[in-house]
Amino acid sequence: MRAVVTAIMFAIIVGCASARPATQGIEEPPRMVEAVLGQIPVGTSIDEAQRFMEREGFKCSRSVNEAFRDRKGLDYIHCDRSDGSRLVQRRWQIAIVHRDGKVVEALATAGLVGP
Known part of the structure; x- marks a missing residue:
């Protein structure tokens, strides 16, 4: 029994240590929107959405x-992150649009930034 408990604890620790962010490694904005809304679906509280991001x-x-890109008059959380090497990075800008404190949609842009 002790060996089973030890094996389960080891699996949990290794699983947590190797878990990578749900939004890591994505390269296209539509896939990023899909990944974000998969974790913070429409109707999620905006505070919970911000904590996740x-x-x-x-x-x-x-x-x-x-405004966010070509959309005007939005209430949103603007989230910014750069991924990649020191030389070239992919800069993400995500808008988590909300109404009445709840997520209604996500918008994303990405571009490469370098010297």
């Missing part, structure tokens, strides 16, 4: 009645 390594701030 920050755990994923994004820096987030709130925007009220602002």
Whole structure:
């Protein structure tokens, strides 16, 4: 019995240590939106959505009645993260749009940034 418990604990520890962020390794904005909404679906509280995005390594701030790309008048959390090497990075900008404190959609842009 002790060996079974030890094996289970080891599996849990190894699984947690090797877990990577749900949004890591994605290269296209539509796939990022899909990954984000898979973790924070429409109807999720905006506070919970922000906590998730920050755990994923994004820096987030709130925007009220602002534009994101070609959309105007949105209330959203603006989340920003750069992935990659020191030489070239993919910069993500995600808008978690909300209404009445609940997520209604996610929008994403990405671009390569380098010297």
